[in-house]
Amino acid sequence: MSQWKKTIYKTVCLSFLLVITVTVLQRGMAPSQFMQGQEQKDPLSPEPPKTQKRDTAFLTSTFWKTKKEKAPVEKEGVTEKHAKSWDVTTTNCSANQNFSKVDWFKGLEPNFQQFLLYRHCRYFPMLINHPEKCSGDVYLLIVVKSIITQHDRREAIRRTWGQEKEVEGKRIRTLFLLGTASKEEERVNYQKLLDYENHIYGDILQWDFLDSFFNLTLKEVHFLKWLNIYCDNVRYIFKGDDDVFVSPSNILEFLEDKKEGEDLFVGDVLYKAKPIRKKENKYYIPSALYNKSNYPPYAGGGGFIMDGPLAKRLHKTSETLELYPIDDVFLGMCLEVLKVSPIGHEGFKTFGIVKNKNSKMNKEPCFFRSMLVVHKLLPPELLQMWNLVHSNLTCSRKLNIL
Ligand SMILES: *[C@@H]1O[C@H](CO)[C@@H](O)[C@H](O)[C@H]1NC(C)=O
Ligand SMILES: *[C@@H]1O[C@H](CO)[C@@H](O)[C@H](O)[C@H]1NC(C)=O
Numbered sequence: 001m002s003q004w005k006k007t008i009y010k011t012v013c014l015s016f017l018l019v020i021t022v023t024v025l026q027r028g029m030a031p032s033q034f035m036q037g038q039e040q041k042d043p044l045s046p047e048p049p050k051t052q053k054r055d056t057a058f059l060t061s062t063f064w065k066t067k068k069e070k071a072p073v074e075k076e077g078v079t080e081k082h083a084k085s086w087d088v089t090t091t092n093c094s095a096n097q098n099f100s101k102v103d104w105f106k107g108l109e110p111n112f113q114q115f116l117l118y119r120h121c122r123y124f125p126m127l128i129n130h131p132e133k134c135s136g137d138v139y140l141l142i143v144v145k146s147i148i149t150q151h152d153r154r155e156a157i158r159r160t161w162g163q164e165k166e167v168e169g170k171r172i173r174t175l176f177l178l179g180t181a182s183k184e185e186e187r188v189n190y191q192k193l194l195d196y197e198n199h200i201y202g203d204i205l206q207w208d209f210l211d212s213f214f215n216l217t218l219k220e221v222h223f224l225k226w227l228n229i230y231c232d233n234v235r236y237i238f239k240g241d242d243d244v245f246v247s248p249s250n251i252l253e254f255l256e257d258k259k260e261g262e263d264l265f266v267g268d269v270l271y272k273a274k275p276i277r278k279k280e281n282k283y284y285i286p287s288a289l290y291n292k293s294n295y296p297p298y299a300g301g302g303g304f305i306m307d308g309p310l311a312k313r314l315h316k317t318s319e320t321l322e323l324y325p326i327d328d329v330f331l332g333m334c335l336e337v338l339k340v341s342p343i344g345h346e347g348f349k350t351f352g353i354v355k356n357k358n359s360k361m362n363k364e365p366c367f368f369r370s371m372l373v374v375h376k377l378l379p380p381e382l383l384q385m386w387n388l389v390h391s392n393l394t395c396s397r398k399l400n401i402l
């Protein structure tokens with residue numbers, strides 16, 4: 001009987017202790033620490049170095065608490081050797097009043113009017129910078145156009161083709177390129193979340209311009225200027241969208257036999273593409289903006305590769321041309337001035353694998369395995385395809401594309 005009492009007594013005491021412990025633990029836990037814990041459990045998460053993780057845990061617990069936060073612009077980290085830094089610190093750009101006198105301007109669609117009114121505003125201040133990203137030699141810099149609300153796409157990319165790593169001594173680094181939220185109501189909350197995301201991953205570049213479709217060219221010229229300032233030792237750049245499948249290993253294989261010093265610009269190249277004149281099309285261009293019948297050859301903006309030195313020359317050339325609302329066409333115009341021909345390659349499918357959207361080819365992992373870039377995959381599809389391609393896939397033959 002006393003044995004029974006002892007057991008009950010022990011059990012009650014232990015339960016009581018357990019309840020207290022759990023309560024204390026819960027109270028002491030910041031929400032950020034809770035999120036951090038979840039993240040660690042995720043088997044798909046890339047593994048940052050241990051020390052970094054501890055640092056992050058420490059910093060994140062204070063992240064949400066600090067009310068008056070310093071502006072996230074990073075001024076430090078610029079070494080003696082890289083005394084250059086982003087030199088645009090204020091936005092002082094008003095609408096170009098010259099157009100108010102022009103008749104054809106009044107007949108334009110509002111989005112083109114807005115584009116033209118602010119076309120001369122070339123550079124904006126940086127909100128989030130990472131001057132250290134290119135320190136040392138970077139073999140492949142992956143840069144991804146993204147918008148503030150699409151956190152899930154960035155997450156999927158970090159887990160798949162955007163993983164930073166070193167392959168046989170070749171360092172791969174990844175950055176996301178962003179403007180500000182295009183909708184007023186999204187701005188405050190999403191900005192805070194983006195700052196937090198950057199706090200954890202340190203892979204965001206953000207400039208103070210609206211992330212709209214026509215401002216994609218701004219993103220292009222801002223990136224080129226940034227690269228020119230901070231990245232002297234980047235061998236190759238992959239630039240693409242956040243809804244594509246990319247095979248970094250195939251890209252490395254493709255780049256293996258490329259010689260230093262030859263201009264490389266490769267992707268899904270369109271030759272003699274015609275400006276679209278149908279108003280309902282996303283890519284419609286009024287002839288007041290472009291009156292030639294063909295565009296110069298250009299690579300689809302979904303994903304292309306260029307070499308570092310060429311990117312620097314593209315930066316200089318871009319400053320001599322007026323901005324064009326379609327970013328990949330604009331780069332084609334710059335290449336034309338430089339007399340560099342973009343090279344088309346079978347492994348880049350930025351306009352889809354086959355025209356027919358329902359075709360099985362669009363879901364065939366053996367096909368993806370032999371590609372460099374394929375448009376278009378959203379996060380769940382991307383994660384699934386990535387796992388399939390990296391599983392023990394039995395394909396009848398490796399498609400001979402590389
Ligand atoms: C902005 O530019 C205008 C005209 O270029 C000038 O008059 C004005 O003082 C500038 N404002 C600031 C805050 O720099
Ligand atoms: C407006 O026109 C004047 C005179 O042609 C020119 O000097 C000025 O640069 C133009 N403004 C802009 C913003 O392009």
Ligand SMILES: *[C@@H]1O[C@H](CO)[C@@H](O)[C@H](O)[C@H]1NC(C)=O
Nearest residue numbers: 114115118209210212214215
């Ligand atoms: C591009 O961004 C600037 C700065 O935020 C803004 O003033 C302009 O209206 C935007 N242009 C378009 C076409 O959205």
Ligand SMILES: *[C@@H]1O[C@H](CO)[C@@H](O)[C@H](O)[C@H]1NC(C)=O
Nearest residue numbers: 287288289290291292293322
């Ligand atoms: C095409 O546009 C250019 C520059 O805007 C202009 O100089 C030229 O006269 C235009 N050509 C035709 C055929 O409209």
Ligand SMILES: *[C@@H]1O[C@H](CO)[C@@H](O)[C@H](O)[C@H]1NC(C)=O
Nearest residue numbers: 387388389390391392393394
């Ligand atoms: C894949 O195949 C290799 C060798 O055939 C085997 O060692 C490995 O365990 C397999 N992996 C999976 C995930 O099945």
